[in-house]
Amino acid sequence: MEINKRKEKDVVVVSVSGRIDAVTAPDFEKNLSESIGDGEKTFLIKMNQLEYISSAGLRSILAIAKVLKTREGKMVFSELHGPVKDVFKISGFGSIFTIYDTEEDALKQC
Amino acid sequence: MDDNVQSIIVLAHLSSLQKSVAFISSFTRNVGFDSRRLSEIELCVEEVLVNIFNYAYPGESGEVKISCRTGPEGTLTIEIVDSGIPFNILSSDDPDISLNIDERHIGGLGIYFVKQLMDRVEYRRENNKNVLSMINKSVGVSRPVDK
Numbered sequence: 001m002e003i004n005k006r007k008e009k010d011v012v013v014v015s016v017s018g019r020i021d022a023v024t025a026p027d028f029e030k031n032l033s034e035s036i037g038d039g040e041k042t043f044l045i046k047m048n049q050l051e052y053i054s055s056a057g058l059r060s061i062l063a064i065a066k067v068l069k070t071r072e073g074k075m076v077f078s079e080l081h082g083p084v085k086d087v088f089k090i091s092g093f094g095s096i097f098t099i100y101d102t103e104e105d106a107l108k109q110c
Numbered sequence: 111m112d113d114n115v116q117s118i119i120v121l122a123h124l125s126s127l128q129k130s131v132a133f134i135s136s137f138t139r140n141v142g143f144d145s146r147r148l149s150e151i152e153l154c155v156e157e158v159l160v161n162i163f164n165y166a167y168p169g170e171s172g173e174v175k176i177s178c179r180t181g182p183e184g185t186l187t188i189e190i191v192d193s194g195i196p197f198n199i200l201s202s203d204d205p206d207i208s209l210n211i212d213e214r215h216i217g218g219l220g221i222y223f224v225k226q227l228m229d230r231v232e233y234r235r236e237n238n239k240n241v242l243s244m245i246n247k248s249v250g251v252s253r254p255v256d257k
Contacts, residue, residue, distance in 0.1 A: 022160045023127055052149060054156045055220035065211050083149035090226055091219050092207030 003031050011042045011110045013103065017049035020057030029060035036064070041073030044106045048079035053087050061093070078106045114141075117177035122163050122192060130159055130176055134188060137178040141186055147246070150227045151188070154244060157220030158190050158199070166194025166240070188244045197240055198233045199224065 001024040004015045012035055020028055032043065045061075065075050078100040080088055088094040100106035118133050120126035134155045138148050155176075162174055175191040204225070205218035224231060230245040 021127065021131075021156055022124060022163075052152065054153055054160075055223060056156075056160065058219055059216050062211070062214060062216055069211055083146065083153070086146075086150070087153065087223070090207075090223060092209075095208075096210055096214065 001028065003028065005031075005035065008044075008107055011044050011107060012040045013044045013046060013107075015046040015049065017051075019052040020050065020060070021052065021054045022056035025054075025056040025060040028057065029063060032064050033067070036067060036071070036073070041068065041071060042110055043068070043073070043075040044103065044110060045075060045077045046079055046103055047077060047084055048081065050080075050084050051082070053084050055091075058087070058091055058093055061097075065097070074110075076100065076106055076110065078103050115177060115179045117175060119173050119175045122167050122172040122174050122194070124160070124163050126174070127156065127159060127163070130174075131156055133176065134178060138186065141180050143186070143246075151186075151244075151246065154224045154228055155188060155190070157224050158242060158244075161197075161199065161220060162190070162192045162194065162240075165197065166192045168195070184247060186246045188246075190242045190244075191239050193239050196235055198235075199242065200231060200233050 001016065001018040001020055006013050014032065016028065018024075035043070061075070068075055076098045079102065080099055088099070098109075100109070116137055118130070120130050131152050135148060135152055138151050143151065159174065166172060172192060172194055177189045179187045179189070181187060199221045202218070202221050204222050205215065209215075224244065228244040229247050232243045232245070234241050
């Protein structure tokens with residue numbers, strides 16, 4: 001798993017590639033928690049290069065989302081595809097989170 | 111037609127995850143599952159293993175045996191065996207996936223994936239071991255996710 005972060009106005013755009021599994025999920029959570037610690041409140045998670053996510057990854061996402069909610073922040077997603085899209089669908093995460101087709105669409109709404 | 115069987119034994123620890131998934135992927139790819147089905151199988155294997163790594167051997171170390179077998183009718187059986195505390199994943203409750211962020215509980219999703227995505231899942235307790243079989247049929251045919 002690789003994470004690249006950049007800032008677009010008030011939004012932290014997080015590009016995550018590779019696999020978020022039980023081994024890498026804690027790193028993902030830690031990375032985003034650090035940004036929250038720095039005062040960031042709005043996150044767009046770009047998943048066009050994410051090949052795989054397991055329940056450990058969803059658990060990290062949910063944990064971060066719960067923290068953000070208490071700070072009046074939010075996390076949205078874009079460009080889900082293949083197995084990642086399927087996992088979001090089966091888990092119901094596709095309904096509880098806002099998912100955009102493109103980064104551009106997401107940034108317009110954030 | 112002879113059955114094709116391969117197995118590995120790994121330490122029941124998170125550090126064994128990537129090796130275990132790679133073993134399953136390589137076997138599954140060779141018997142002709144498409145990439146989508148392969149990914150679903152990898153996911154379910156991870157979920158079962160992580161559950162064992164985290165809960166089967168509290169306070170002690172243990173092993174997990176992972177076997178892959180192709181059957182005569184194009185079935186792929188993945189058998190995961192541990193000697194840890196008895197646990198039947200089929201008896202666990204499904205999470206409520208309709209809850210929102212605040213209400214949603216962390217956990218329970220992994221086993222739910224296994225029940226949803228594998229064609230058949232069987233559990234038995236045998237010789238003080240947990241034996242879990244995930245059976246997938248129709249090699250090379252992907253099953254739609256919508257149910």
